[in-house]
Amino acid sequence: MPKLGMEPIRRKALIDATIGEVGRVGSLDVTVGQIAKRAGMSSGLAHHYFGGKDQIFLAAMRHILSQFGAQVRRELAGATTPFERLQAIVAASFHADNFAPEVISAWLTFYVQAQTSSGARRLLRIYAARLHSNLVYNLRPLTGRAEHVAHGTAAIIDGYYLRHALQDNLPDRAQSKALVMEYLEMQLAQKAAP
Amino acid sequence: MPKLGMEPIRRKALIDATIGEVGRVGSLDVTVGQIAKRAGMSSGLAHHYFGGKDQIFLAAMRHILSQFGAQVRRELAGATTPFERLQAIVAASFHADNFAPEVISAWLTFYVQAQTSSGARRLLRIYAARLHSNLVYNLRPLTGRAEHVAHGTAAIIDGYYLRHALQDNLPDRAQSKALVMEYLEMQLAQKAAP
Amino acid sequence: MPKLGMEPIRRKALIDATIGEVGRVGSLDVTVGQIAKRAGMSSGLAHHYFGGKDQIFLAAMRHILSQFGAQVRRELAGATTPFERLQAIVAASFHADNFAPEVISAWLTFYVQAQTSSGARRLLRIYAARLHSNLVYNLRPLTGRAEHVAHGTAAIIDGYYLRHALQDNLPDRAQSKALVMEYLEMQLAQKAAP
Amino acid sequence: MPKLGMEPIRRKALIDATIGEVGRVGSLDVTVGQIAKRAGMSSGLAHHYFGGKDQIFLAAMRHILSQFGAQVRRELAGATTPFERLQAIVAASFHADNFAPEVISAWLTFYVQAQTSSGARRLLRIYAARLHSNLVYNLRPLTGRAEHVAHGTAAIIDGYYLRHALQDNLPDRAQSKALVMEYLEMQLAQKAAP
DNA sequence: AATGAATGAGGATTCATTCAT
DNA sequence: GATGAATGAATCCTCATTCAT
Numbered sequence: 001m002p003k004l005g006m007e008p009i010r011r012k013a014l015i016d017a018t019i020g021e022v023g024r025v026g027s028l029d030v031t032v033g034q035i036a037k038r039a040g041m042s043s044g045l046a047h048h049y050f051g052g053k054d055q056i057f058l059a060a061m062r063h064i065l066s067q068f069g070a071q072v073r074r075e076l077a078g079a080t081t082p083f084e085r086l087q088a089i090v091a092a093s094f095h096a097d098n099f100a101p102e103v104i105s106a107w108l109t110f111y112v113q114a115q116t117s118s119g120a121r122r123l124l125r126i127y128a129a130r131l132h133s134n135l136v137y138n139l140r141p142l143t144g145r146a147e148h149v150a151h152g153t154a155a156i157i158d159g160y161y162l163r164h165a166l167q168d169n170l171p172d173r174a175q176s177k178a179l180v181m182e183y184l185e186m187q188l189a190q191k192a193a194p
Numbered sequence: 195m196p197k198l199g200m201e202p203i204r205r206k207a208l209i210d211a212t213i214g215e216v217g218r219v220g221s222l223d224v225t226v227g228q229i230a231k232r233a234g235m236s237s238g239l240a241h242h243y244f245g246g247k248d249q250i251f252l253a254a255m256r257h258i259l260s261q262f263g264a265q266v267r268r269e270l271a272g273a274t275t276p277f278e279r280l281q282a283i284v285a286a287s288f289h290a291d292n293f294a295p296e297v298i299s300a301w302l303t304f305y306v307q308a309q310t311s312s313g314a315r316r317l318l319r320i321y322a323a324r325l326h327s328n329l330v331y332n333l334r335p336l337t338g339r340a341e342h343v344a345h346g347t348a349a350i351i352d353g354y355y356l357r358h359a360l361q362d363n364l365p366d367r368a369q370s371k372a373l374v375m376e377y378l379e380m381q382l383a384q385k386a387a388p
Numbered sequence: 389m390p391k392l393g394m395e396p397i398r399r400k401a402l403i404d405a406t407i408g409e410v411g412r413v414g415s416l417d418v419t420v421g422q423i424a425k426r427a428g429m430s431s432g433l434a435h436h437y438f439g440g441k442d443q444i445f446l447a448a449m450r451h452i453l454s455q456f457g458a459q460v461r462r463e464l465a466g467a468t469t470p471f472e473r474l475q476a477i478v479a480a481s482f483h484a485d486n487f488a489p490e491v492i493s494a495w496l497t498f499y500v501q502a503q504t505s506s507g508a509r510r511l512l513r514i515y516a517a518r519l520h521s522n523l524v525y526n527l528r529p530l531t532g533r534a535e536h537v538a539h540g541t542a543a544i545i546d547g548y549y550l551r552h553a554l555q556d557n558l559p560d561r562a563q564s565k566a567l568v569m570e571y572l573e574m575q576l577a578q579k580a581a582p
Numbered sequence: 583m584p585k586l587g588m589e590p591i592r593r594k595a596l597i598d599a600t601i602g603e604v605g606r607v608g609s610l611d612v613t614v615g616q617i618a619k620r621a622g623m624s625s626g627l628a629h630h631y632f633g634g635k636d637q638i639f640l641a642a643m644r645h646i647l648s649q650f651g652a653q654v655r656r657e658l659a660g661a662t663t664p665f666e667r668l669q670a671i672v673a674a675s676f677h678a679d680n681f682a683p684e685v686i687s688a689w690l691t692f693y694v695q696a697q698t699s700s701g702a703r704r705l706l707r708i709y710a711a712r713l714h715s716n717l718v719y720n721l722r723p724l725t726g727r728a729e730h731v732a733h734g735t736a737a738i739i740d741g742y743y744l745r746h747a748l749q750d751n752l753p754d755r756a757q758s759k760a761l762v763m764e765y766l767e768m769q770l771a772q773k774a775a776p
Numbered sequence: 777a778a779t780g781a782a783t784g785a786g787g788a789t790t791c792a793t794t795c796a797t
Numbered sequence: 798g799a800t801g802a803a804t805g806a807a808t809c810c811t812c813a814t815t816c817a818t
Contacts, residue, residue, distance in 0.1 A: 113221070200798070396695065613786085791806095
């Protein structure tokens with residue numbers, strides 16, 4: 001039952017299925033067959049649209065990162081002051097969507113993949129660079145150590161995210177966000193110091 | 195030419211080889227054959243000693259974690275005050291041994307494996323719990339929010355570690371350590387605050 | 389935008405594309421998709437016109453053989469004596485068109501296919517029979533051993549052709565032709581002998 | 583049932599099976615599975631010993647060519663004069679072993695493969711060069727046109743071989759050999775001529 | 777007439793694991 | 798204790814062919 005203009009629909013379905021399967025099994029040990037099946041098509045078609053397993057994974061990663069980017073933009077929409085914008089960035093990082101188990105799994109496995117695949121590494125770099133410049137831009141009016149604080153903030157965000165991915169009895173999402181904000185506020189309070 | 199008492203030597207060789215290979219390729223996509231070859235023996239022997247691939251990986255992970263534990267103990271040896279002990283714990287986390295590329299790779303991949311393998315998850319929990327209780331024990335004399343600060347410290351340590359694993363132009367090891375200490379000091383300075 | 393009367397045009401395009409692709413890759417490992425693409429149409433249409441891959445190949449082979457037949461007829465046109473006609477036949481065999489790299493490749497692969505496909509074998513037989521009878525017909529006035537000499541001539545033609553297909557530093561086309569003619573002349577000189 | 587020192591036995595079995603299968607189906611469209619099955623082992627083992635399909639084919643080709651070389655040496659053993667040695671070379675080319683249907687098939691398919699695979703091409707070159715120098719060496723005492731006659735002889739040998747591979751009602755092996763010798767003799771008779 | 781969506785069988789290759797020696 | 802021979806399942810990928818539109 002071939003239809004016309006299926007390409008975007010199929011690609012979307014495959015990306016969703018990839019994230020779903022990676023999340024389900026918790027690793028990249030997912031076969032193209034499994035993904036295609038979950039997406040409701042044959043494995044051949046998956047190859048037809050993406051060319052290969054790696055590219056399917058990359059597309060899924062790209063999707064996750066662009067989702068995150070959209071999240072950030074949405075949160076930023078309502079913010080006006082630099083500090084509100086920093087809050088918005090942190091809020092986006094701890095938005096519920098990023099903590100769906102399959103999304104956590106996907107992030108984590110993509111982190112690992114980044115060590116091997118140059119494509120994955122590139123994507124991750126872009127994400128990191130964007131986050132960094134976003135933070136620096138909004139920290140600059142508030143502190144003379146914008147770069148320094150941005151690094152720390154990014155690290156603590158990643159750290160909490162990682163712990164959420166791996167541990168159980170942890171502060172919840174809201175608390176983690178509060179802990180990051182606490183860090184930010186401590187750093188900004190330093191401003192007045194020496 | 196089978197020898198007697200080879201078991202510990204063989205096991206050690208296999209564990210080292212596992213870490214080496216995992217680090218080299220940057221993922222768990224390492225075959226028993228590769229590991230055995232690097233360890234200078236046949237793949238059959240690797241199975242003989244460990245029973246299977248998963249157990250080889252677990253043994254390697256256990257080794258890394260115990261290395262880290264030893265590191266912490268060594269650093270703690272010279273410390274007397276609680277704050278010195280906190281410093282020692284952080285110092286151990288950023289010790290050069292943990293930043294050998296293959297060790298970083300191994301940690302990261304084991305993190306991911308923890309999502310799949312209950313054995314790996316258990317090990318990671320033990321490490322996290324030990325770090326946590328170490329931190330809490332030494333924070334308690336210094337702050338009323340020991341649990342809180344311990345969580346934050348652990349997160350920021352992990353966060354920096356992760357960033358070292360994935361990015362290039364980053365503050366170096368010493369700087370990262372300083373950034374964690376800065377966090378600790380800020381938190382302890384809060385103590386006096388309301 | 390389907391057009392009327394496209395059939396012959398499409399078929400021609402597919403046949404040319406087949407010869408082109410077979411020549412390019414140097415084997416029958418050519419996909420219908422590649423052929424169709426080179427012919428500027430979808431793979432579905434290729435099937436529509438020919439029914440299947442084998443038939444596309446057969447059509448291409450038939451084309452090559454008929455090209456060769458036309459070549460022979462053209463050369464024969466100007467010839468009047470039996471010997472001139474023999475010369476014409478040899479000349480056709482070594483005509484530049486047959487030595488285009490893709491044509492050589494195609495011939496060779498079709499030879500191989502003849503072992504498997506009865507259709508291909510049939511075509512090859514027809515070609516061989518026609519060449520043979522052409523030679524015999526013109527040898528008869530010149531020698532009592534027409535059959536014998538025809539076999540030898542055909543063999544030496546094929547032999548040179550094969551060597552052109554596979555080797556590099558060889559006598560060129562013109563020289564090869566001369567060598568065949570030399571053979572013919574030696575044979576005809578024998579006529580007078582005992 | 584693993585045994586020791588199986589390697590040469592397995593390799594031999596695989597080479598024989600390869601020639602057998604290629605001969606049976608008349609093309610290189612033979613799967614590693616088929617070959618391995620005919621050789622009485624799993625497909626995995628075939629890869630273990632040869633590394634890949636291409637190398638299996640190359641090994642088979644190398645075997646055929648070395649068989650042919652041995653044939654030539656055997657025939658040459660009893661020959662003393664240059665002419666006898668020429669006879670021996672031709673005899674080897676038309677030896678029954680080379681005309682086993684699967685050997686013919688294998689030769690032909692390897693000819694085609696030579697267009698694609700550099701390894702195959704190299705082997706074929708070596709064979710051709712050796713035949714050529716053998717012929718030239720023995721022609722030199724008998725004619726001033728040794729190179730010339732060697733080329734013609736090689737071509738006519740190949741031509742007859744090719745025709746045997748593809749046609750049915752043909753002079754038989756012995757007759758083909760006689761036809762080649764006839765060519766040689768005619769050429770050598772020229773010697774005296776102008 | 778023409779497209780390209782879709783399938784699914786088939787094939788090369790890899791690898792953990794077992795086991796005779 | 799040690800080897801490496803052997804298996805076979807699993808996986809990615811390709812492609813001829815079909816068919817709705």
